[in-house]
Amino acid sequence: MPSESDSKEVPESASSIKDLILEQEEAANLIKNRSLLEPNEIVAEDRIVGRDTQLTNITQHLRVAISNERPPNLFLYGPSGTGKSLIINAVCENILELCESRDIRFGVIQMNCQNIGTLGSALYELVRKVAEDIGVPVEIPEQGIPNKKKWRELYRLINEHYDTVVFILDELDMLVGRRDMDEPAFSRLLYQLSRAGSTNDITARVSVTAITNDTKMMENVGSRALSSFTPEDVHFSDYDANQLREILWARQDAFYENALSEDVVPLAAAFAAQTNGDARKGIDLLRTAGSLAERAGANQVQEQHIRKAQDKVEKNRVLEVTRGISTQKKLCLFATAAIAREAGTGAAKSPLGYQVYQYLTETLNVDQYHQETYVNKMKELTTYSLVETERKSQGPHSGSYLEFTFGENPATIIETLREDSRLDDAHDEELRAVVNAQLR
The missing domain is CATH 1.10.10.10 (Winged helix-like DNA-binding domain superfamily/Winged helix DNA-binding domain)
Structure with missing residues (x-):
């Protein structure tokens, strides 16, 4: 039976944990808005820097959706962290709002293909994401049924709930599928999605945006898929150091006033410029440096915190890539x-x-x-x-x-x-x- 002293230890321990949490909250006085330091956060237009040409091109291609027409397929390619996902998501979000105001049922279904192994898994994930978007349960199992049934379910949901839908397939080149197949899974997926509108399978208008870091991905797309996909190409080049500084300055209000020393943004931009002009890395450096400074009880994020963040971010990225x-x-x-x-x-x-x-x-x-x-x-x-x-x-x-x-x-x-x-x-x-x- 616990003694009286034992019974008193529990609330004291709980109280001390709460005190610790509150102390940590009080010490976290540098970062004001952490969402702005998330690389994939859809940000306001005035924070999108150095991508005017790509923004204009993608807008011109997709804007026809607000007139209830089918947008063309798109192929966005360029190094990691150069704004491909950021721009397409920002444009689609605005088109979605305009379509809603015109009673057009417009949908955006985004899937990252990095950890999807087979065509069947990709199909189920698309069905799941469509069902989630329209708020209905998934009515097919992930395993144990042929892909034809998954396609039929995907087509049914699209036809019943959308006038136009844009599929955004990020890191599509990673969807290789089984090695014993002559044609990679991403090629077969492109073929089926892009030709569905020309058959009786889909009555809604379907547009496909393929995103990749691999400039040679289209060389591995089969001839049938190439013939039906026929995308508009939009190239994303590396950000230079000046553009990276602008991108990071545009997010400095993620921190409290005077929380960043003058050399922090230029140094973070310089490190990011060394890695193919990767804006994600620059943003990640700011976030990590801010967290390191807060944990150290510093009054300001300084150069030393960026340098420590550089070591940590580099190792984390390599670990993420090499783990699999x-x-x-x-x-x-x-x-x-x-x-x-x-x-x-x-x-x-x-x-x-x-x-x-x-x-x-x-x-x-x-x-x-x-x-x-x-x-x-x-x-x-x-x-x-x-x-x-x-x-x-x-x-x-x-x-x-x-x-x-x-x-x-x-x-x-x-x-x-x-x-x-x-x-x-x-x-x-x-x-x-x-x-x-x-x-x-």
């Missing part, structure tokens, strides 16, 4: 990053990277692939914006090679990959010796 990739891709990335780290240039030549890859596979006693496979796996990693590739010549009689340039610090990539215990036997001193022998 295969062991072979990890080994290729690890070997190439080891070359770039020791070279001090952030870049590595493919022949040297392959030699270090051979050392790793022998040391760890895992399968070793040919150099062509190593190069192809590194090329695939460009999709994640970790590396960029450029073909270079060794001279008129010496052939050419690929050079891999890292968007993140190679040392951060190595440190993050080492969280996989399978790399424990690749000791750093020996690795550095092998790499330096190749560089000499």
